[in-house]
Each structure stands twice: as C-alpha cells, then as structure tokens.
Amino acid sequence: MFSFGSIEVKELGLPPKYKSIVQWKNKNNSCWLDTLLTIIVFSVNIRAAINRNMQELALFNRLSTLYDQCQKRHSDTSTADTNVVVEHDIYNQLDFARSYVLNQLRQKLPSLSPGDHESCFEMFSNILKLGPLSKLFSVTLRWEFECDECQYKKARRVTTEITSFPSTTPDFHPLNASFHRSCFTCSAQNQLMTMVMERIPPCLMLHFEQGLPHNRFKVLDFGIQGHLYSVTAAVQYINKPFNHFIVWIRDCKANKWLCCDDLNPVSSWQSRPPKIPPGEIHMVLW
Numbered sequence: 001m002f003s004f005g006s007i008e009v010k011e012l013g014l015p016p017k018y019k020s021i022v023q024w025k026n027k028n029n030s031c032w033l034d035t036l037l038t039i040i041v042f043s044v045n046i047r048a049a050i051n052r053n054m055q056e057l058a059l060f061n062r063l064s065t066l067y068d069q070c071q072k073r074h075s076d077t078s079t080a081d082t083n084v085v086v087e088h089d090i091y092n093q094l095d096f097a098r099s100y101v102l103n104q105l106r107q108k109l110p111s112l113s114p115g116d117h118e119s120c121f122e123m124f125s126n127i128l129k130l131g132p133l134s135k136l137f138s139v140t141l142r143w144e145f146e147c148d149e150c151q152y153k154k155a156r157r158v159t160t161e162i163t164s165f166p167s168t169t170p171d172f173h174p175l176n177a178s179f180h181r182s183c184f185t186c187s188a189q190n191q192l193m194t195m196v197m198e199r200i201p202p203c204l205m206l207h208f209e210q211g212l213p214h215n216r217f218k219v220l221d222f223g224i225q226g227h228l229y230s231v232t233a234a235v236q237y238i239n240k241p242f243n244h245f246i247v248w249i250r251d252c253k254a255n256k257w258l259c260c261d262d263l264n265p266v267s268s269w270q271s272r273p274p275k276i277p278p279g280e281i282h283m284v285l286w
C-alpha cells in the first residue's frame with residue numbers, strides 16, 4: 001500500500017525535463033491546488049531551499065520526489081507501449097500526495113472543504129506555511145503614493161509573500177509597477193500608487209486582479225541588486241465558461257514553456273511562449 005509519509009527524504013535534482021509531463025488530474029475542483037503544487041515542484045529555487053533544509057521542508061521534499069518518480073515512470077512507459085496500469089498508478093500516487101497536502105491544509109484551515117473552488121491567490125500563503133517556505137517569498141517593499149492635484153504624499157512599508165495589484169498601468173514592469181487609485185485626501189481620480197522593492201527574495205510572486213496589459217513575458221525579466229529575475233511561472237485564471245486555473249511553467253535555460261492544465265493532464269514543452277489573454281494573467285512568479 002502506497003504511503004506518502006514513507007517516501008524517503010533525499011536530495012532533489014532539477015525539475016523534470018522529459019518531453020512529455022504528466023500532471024495532477026482534476027478532482028473535485030482541485031485546479032487551484034494542482035496549480036500551486038505544480039509551481040512548487042517546478043521551482044528551481046524552491047528545490048534548492050529544500051536541499052538546504054531537508055527535514056524542515058520534508059513535506060515538499062516528498063512531494064517533489066514523488067513527482068519526479070512519476071515523471072520517470074511516465075517517460076519510461078510512453079516510450080514503450082502505453083501501459084494503462086502504470087499510468088493509472090501514476091495518477092493514483094499524485095492524487096494521494098495531493099490529498100495528503102490538502103489534509104495538512106485542512107488542519108490549519110478547518111473551514112476548507114474538499115470540492116470548494118478556492119482562490120490560488122488566497123491559498124498561496126497558506127500552502128507556503130506548510131513548508132515552511134514563506135521566507136523564500138518574503139519581499140519588503142514600499143507603497144508610495146503621490147497626488148498630482150493636492151500634492152498629498154504617503155508611503156507605507158510592507159513585508160509579504162505575494163503582492164497584489166488591483167489594476168496595472170499600460171507600461172507595467174516589476175521595476176515600474178504602479179496602479180491608479182483616487183487620492184486619500186482630495187479624492188482626485190487616477191493618482192499613482194507605486195511599488196518600490198527594498199528587499200527582494202529568491203522567489204517573487206505578484207498577483208494581478210485584472211490581469212496584465214500584455215502577455216510578452218520576456219520583457220518582464222529584470223535585473224536588480226546584482227540578481228537576474230526571469231519569469232518562471234504564470235497562472236492563468238479563466239472564468240468562462242467556468243472558473244478554472246492553469247499554470248504555465250517556463251524552463252528559462254531552454255526557454256521552453258509547459259502548459260499544466262489538470263483537465264488535460266499530459267502535456268509537452270513548447271518553444272512558443274504562451275498566448276494567454278492578458279486579462280487572464282492572474283499571478284506571475286519570477
């Protein structure tokens with residue numbers, strides 16, 4: 001009998017690069033969880049953190065180890081005659097691992113019911129706390145506001161794992177990241193609130209309530225404080241004909257993308273960047 005807790009904790013290699021990748025299969029509206037777990041198992045920086053701290057991050061170590069084993073088995077079977085029994089077992093094991101993580105989450109969030117369509121944005125910090133992975137995503141930034149009309153100025157320092165933009169300006173970039181809001185004192189419309197990052201973590205996650213102005217991810221790569229930040233994952237939030245999350249994973253070295261959609265759980269790397277409708281770009285990880 002398969003037991004997630006008995007998976008041996010060991011050093012992880014790089015995320016899988018097999019031509020064909022098998023994903024978690026949607027079960028009871030699990031796309032929010034499948035998306036978040038996929039981001040974790042494909043993050044090079046998270047894997048490095050897991051290797052530095054194997055015992056404390058044992059949950060995510062086991063999750064990544066199991067994921068890698070499933071990819072190897074999938075790759076071995078897809079080169080031979082497709083083995084239905086093996087593929088069935090792979091989905092079962094991925095499902096066991098997902099249930100294990102969901103149970104851990106429910107111990108912290110008793111109101112969480114299996115089958116609820118949760119928000120990737122809202123559940124993101126909760127998933128990190130299971131690790132604990134929060135430190136890896138913890139950014140310190142200033143929100144700076146200035147009103148053109150009354151010259152009112154305001155700055156607020158925040159430390160958070162995910163920064164949310166209610167909207168974006170047409171020239172949005174992580175180093176030029178603003179949104180419009182009304183003035184706090186004179187109520188003038190369309191004044192700028194700007195994010196200025198002070199301490200940037202290895203993994204930077206931003207959330208966009210109304211999407212981004214464009215889908216050209218390459219121009220969102222940036223350098224700061226001597227480090228290069230490349231887009232490594234983008235969560236797509238589709239709301240028609242039903243609410244659904246998909247995540248696109250980018251292999252920066254090979255510059256390839258993988259669409260991870262739990263309604264279509266076998267996919268292949270592609271050289272073409274994803275053409276996500278900009279309004280559906282929900283979260284971006286650098």
Ligand SMILES: [Zn+2]
Nearest residue numbers: 147150183186
């Ligand atoms: Zn004002």
